[in-house]
Amino acid sequence: MASWRRSFRLHLRGGTVEQDVDDEIAFHIETRTRDLIEEGFPPHLAREEALRLFGEVDGVRRTCREIGVRRERGRRWTESFSELRQDAAFALRQLRNAPAFALIAVFTLALGIGATTAIFSLLDAVVLRPLPFPEPERIVNLWSVFRGEDRSSSAGNFHEYRKSARSFDSLAAVLSSSFNLTGDGAPERIDGARVTAGYFETFGVRPALGRAFSAAEDAPGRERVVVLSHGLWRERFGGEPRILGRAIRLNGLPHTVIGVMPASFTLRSDDARLWVPMALEPEQLTDYGNSFLRLIGRLRPGVSPEAANAEVQGIATRLKEVDPRSNAEKGARIEPYLDRLLGGYRRRLLILLGAVGCVLLIACVNVANLLLARGSARSREIAIRSALGAGRGRIVRQLLTESLVLSLAGAAAGIGLAYLGLRCLVAISPPGVPRLGQAGIDGPALACALGLGLAASLLSGVVPALRTARPDLQTMLKEGGRSFGAGSPRDRVRHGLLVAEVALTLVLLVGAGLLIRSALELQRVAIGFDPEGLLTAQLSLPEADYPEQERAVATVEKVLDEVRGGAGVESAAAVSILPLSGWNRSSSVEVEGHPRPPGQEVQADTREVTAGYFRTMGIPLLRGRDFTPRDRRGAPPVAVVNQMLARLAWPGEDAIGKRLAYFISDENGPAWIEVAGVVGDARLGRLETEMRPGFYIPLAQSDLLPDDVEMALVVRTEGDPAALAGEIRRAVLGIDSRLPVFDVATMDEIRASAVATTRFNMLLLTSLGVIGLLLAGVGIYGVIAWFVSQRTQEIGLRMALGATERRVLAMVAWQALRPVIVGMAVGIAGAAASARLLSSLLFGVSAADPATFAGVLTVLALAALLASWVPARRASRVDPSRALAP
Amino acid sequence: MAKMDLLQGTLDVLILKTLSWGPLHGYAVVRWISQQTEDALRIEEGALYPALHRMEERGWIEAEWGVSENNRRAKFYRLTDAGRRQLNAEAESWQRYAQAVGRVLQTA
Numbered sequence: 001m002a003s004w005r006r007s008f009r010l011h012l013r014g015g016t017v018e019q020d021v022d023d024e025i026a027f028h029i030e031t032r033t034r035d036l037i038e039e040g041f042p043p044h045l046a047r048e049e050a051l052r053l054f055g056e057v058d059g060v061r062r063t064c065r066e067i068g069v070r071r072e073r074g075r076r077w078t079e080s081f082s083e084l085r086q087d088a089a090f091a092l093r094q095l096r097n098a099p100a101f102a103l104i105a106v107f108t109l110a111l112g113i114g115a116t117t118a119i120f121s122l123l124d125a126v127v128l129r130p131l132p133f134p135e136p137e138r139i140v141n142l143w144s145v146f147r148g149e150d151r152s153s154s155a156g157n158f159h160e161y162r163k164s165a166r167s168f169d170s171l172a173a174v175l176s177s178s179f180n181l182t183g184d185g186a187p188e189r190i191d192g193a194r195v196t197a198g199y200f201e202t203f204g205v206r207p208a209l210g211r212a213f214s215a216a217e218d219a220p221g222r223e224r225v226v227v228l229s230h231g232l233w234r235e236r237f238g239g240e241p242r243i244l245g246r247a248i249r250l251n252g253l254p255h256t257v258i259g260v261m262p263a264s265f266t267l268r269s270d271d272a273r274l275w276v277p278m279a280l281e282p283e284q285l286t287d288y289g290n291s292f293l294r295l296i297g298r299l300r301p302g303v304s305p306e307a308a309n310a311e312v313q314g315i316a317t318r319l320k321e322v323d324p325r326s327n328a329e330k331g332a333r334i335e336p337y338l339d340r341l342l343g344g345y346r347r348r349l350l351i352l353l354g355a356v357g358c359v360l361l362i363a364c365v366n367v368a369n370l371l372l373a374r375g376s377a378r379s380r381e382i383a384i385r386s387a388l389g390a391g392r393g394r395i396v397r398q399l400l401t402e403s404l405v406l407s408l409a410g411a412a413a414g415i416g417l418a419y420l421g422l423r424c425l426v427a428i429s430p431p432g433v434p435r436l437g438q439a440g441i442d443g444p445a446l447a448c449a450l451g452l453g454l455a456a457s458l459l460s461g462v463v464p465a466l467r468t469a470r471p472d473l474q475t476m477l478k479e480g481g482r483s484f485g486a487g488s489p490r491d492r493v494r495h496g497l498l499v500a501e502v503a504l505t506l507v508l509l510v511g512a513g514l515l516i517r518s519a520l521e522l523q524r525v526a527i528g529f530d531p532e533g534l535l536t537a538q539l540s541l542p543e544a545d546y547p548e549q550e551r552a553v554a555t556v557e558k559v560l561d562e563v564r565g566g567a568g569v570e571s572a573a574a575v576s577i578l579p580l581s582g583w584n585r586s587s588s589v590e591v592e593g594h595p596r597p598p599g600q601e602v603q604a605d606t607r608e609v610t611a612g613y614f615r616t617m618g619i620p621l622l623r624g625r626d627f628t629p630r631d632r633r634g635a636p637p638v639a640v641v642n643q644m645l646a647r648l649a650w651p652g653e654d655a656i657g658k659r660l661a662y663f664i665s666d667e668n669g670p671a672w673i674e675v676a677g678v679v680g681d682a683r684l685g686r687l688e689t690e691m692r693p694g695f696y697i698p699l700a701q702s703d704l705l706p707d708d709v710e711m712a713l714v715v716r717t718e719g720d721p722a723a724l725a726g727e728i729r730r731a732v733l734g735i736d737s738r739l740p741v742f743d744v745a746t747m748d749e750i751r752a753s754a755v756a757t758t759r760f761n762m763l764l765l766t767s768l769g770v771i772g773l774l775l776a777g778v779g780i781y782g783v784i785a786w787f788v789s790q791r792t793q794e795i796g797l798r799m800a801l802g803a804t805e806r807r808v809l810a811m812v813a814w815q816a817l818r819p820v821i822v823g824m825a826v827g828i829a830g831a832a833a834s835a836r837l838l839s840s841l842l843f844g845v846s847a848a849d850p851a852t853f854a855g856v857l858t859v860l861a862l863a864a865l866l867a868s869w870v871p872a873r874r875a876s877r878v879d880p881s882r883a884l885a886p
Numbered sequence: 887m888a889k890m891d892l893l894q895g896t897l898d899v900l901i902l903k904t905l906s907w908g909p910l911h912g913y914a915v916v917r918w919i920s921q922q923t924e925d926a927l928r929i930e931e932g933a934l935y936p937a938l939h940r941m942e943e944r945g946w947i948e949a950e951w952g953v954s955e956n957n958r959r960a961k962f963y964r965l966t967d968a969g970r971r972q973l974n975a976e977a978e979s980w981q982r983y984a985q986a987v988g989r990v991l992q993t994a
Contacts, residue, residue, distance in 0.1 A: 020951075020961065021935075023959060023961070024911075024912060024935065024960075024961045025932075025935065027911070027912075027913065027954070027958055027959070027960050027961075028912055028913045028916075028931070028935075030958070031913045031954070031956070031958070032913065032931070034956070035917075053930075053931050054930070054931045054932040055930035055931060055932035055933060056930075056932060057932060059932075060932040060933070060935050060936060063935075063936040063939075064935050064936055064939045067936065067939040067940060067942075067943055068939065070943070071939075071942070071943050
């Protein structure tokens, strides 16, 4: 029986796991059968006996196969993992041996990955994350549409929509307003909103503390309740849970706190910080003329925005008949809430993401170039390794592991840069970006950085790895790896990379250039007044404290008198809406003697001012006179028009003494007011909008002041305007201690914040453009330096044969500039296409602005020349005798 | 003598011991064990294979395809260093166990 032990064993290859198990069992059964027969078992029964002795064949086979498959899988994992570990260790050694290369590559990638990660985390927080409301897609805005523009709705129209529209679970109206919060502590101005009952239900959010308004509280006389935002509750009331039931004074009236909203309900830094019931008066419900309400609704489940749109348009048609004078031209439109909230931000952030993507691609191209250069330096090592039996796949894997190690290091450093970058971004970004505060380097951002690292390792690594792993025999045969003659495949890859780099940089720079020009244009806008040395402050006189407007106006005058007496004050005045503040009020103007058909009246911006306003602002009085304290109620009503209105209303005539009416008058006919003066055109609204016709009326004669009078003080000072802020506060508090003075700012600051968004865009894109330009410069330098080092011999030969320094310089520079020129051509096409995406961010410059393109091309060409100059210069200094020495 | 059922885990020790003499294929392991125990242990022959494969997975034994004495393709198992250590440890604990049980039974 010992015979099988003496068997010789051959190394036979095993088959698949399954096959091996079957073979092993079959061998057992057959050998057993043979032995049984040998031992005298009846041959026809032997196999059956062998199977019986074996037991459960199927069960054994299954168990063995399972074990085998498991083992096989484990083995493959360990093998590839240990290979990866070996490769990574080898890669680290290689990189340690070339620290300069490793540092440059890691830093380059970190820039690209960091910038992209920072922008991605912004995009994620602001746009991608779902709103913190249940089923946010059902929340919509309902706009009145007037001549193609979205407008607020009148209370009458709102009432009608709420009564008859079937598409909504709830429909609410909002009116942003500010409140003077007084009692316990300094008076404070709080941005809040008046809302109808159902406002919070529309969002599907319950108060974190207490309750929301009931329908009964949304009625005149019952409305003295308030819901606080989480932020206001924390900051002003110390997060005191016993706040519920307490009364706080808003605009002089006590309001009982009934609820506190959760922190997540506040999306933007400038969102409302408290809410009070709207409490529309019964007569307002049939007022169709005064449009001041924003409508927000929650669609019924299963109702699409399109269906709701059709319904509200039907109702709008019916409303035309209810009040033709106000509604004849009004339509209606449903817009998803998210669309308006994210408005331009989605697009702006995507543009930024595109820009940082360009930077990342440039970084990858640069690293690819570096890897190529290293690859050719290592071609001997690679050749030796492949001669020793390393397959091409194995070498490619090794080289890719190197770029993976680089990229992961780049990603790690990039996360650090992203963290810093994000903090800077949040700090300098203009106000009003929703959920900006939630942006952080969190899970999604880390995943993004890691993913970008992997992508970058492939982007930058694959081409060099494939190139390097196929050592070009011809080159190898030439000792030292130098070759004559341009146009080897490796050259073509390099040139291709350079073309891509230049093209991407051009796209970035054109974007940055257009935004720089926009910002310059915006700064250059003629504002028509002198902003320097002007201090401004807001003052609010609520109806509860000042039931008669005459008293409010008198108080403003008293404050101004007090301020004028201060040291360093040249003059002071007040205006109902501060220029450049972003707010506006305009009226339809009837011009005496020049009637216009309805709907085509002159639209002019309207402002109430006190005497001395034009002098204080530095707006030139062109004709007639300024207002005086004698222009008060009871005196003949007067107006001062700006030049544009004067020309539009009375072309070729003298406006002084002519009459206009600024509100559609009742049965008594137009209320005519006489033009007393003409002033220069000064910007009344935003910087971005066109200069518009406008007129001023004396504060004391206005019929259009809101119940809660709000005025802006403007003070012309001799020295630093900011130094007078405290004095103004004291002057106001001395006259009425309940009045908060808020938004104290110099006109220069207001002007700066008016251009903040444009400046922000410009700053970002410009810094990205500069990074791109630097990277591209380094890339160009690298390629040319490599080119020169490869051709030292050839250059030496040419010089020995009589080529001048200049000729060599030209030859080398031409080598460099050829791909740069091709890249510029590609880049111009790309930039022209992508600049159109920017057009909504531009001001005063077209997306195809030739000056910008020319300027950017010049900058890029200069950078390319500079980057190629240094190595080209070195080439022209080649000493022929040294270069040709064996 | 009545046949005894194999105690749990005992099969592993028997296989390791068998393979300590040299590489064998599975069938040979079965025959060797039944010879040595004079068929006193009842082994379902098939039960051997899962045990072999499991020990291979643990690294106690190694397998290699070779050719048997009757010129058939067969899988040969060989003890590894880890397997030899395992065998020594198991054998020692078995002897201690058997001695302990034996002492108790003798005093009774």
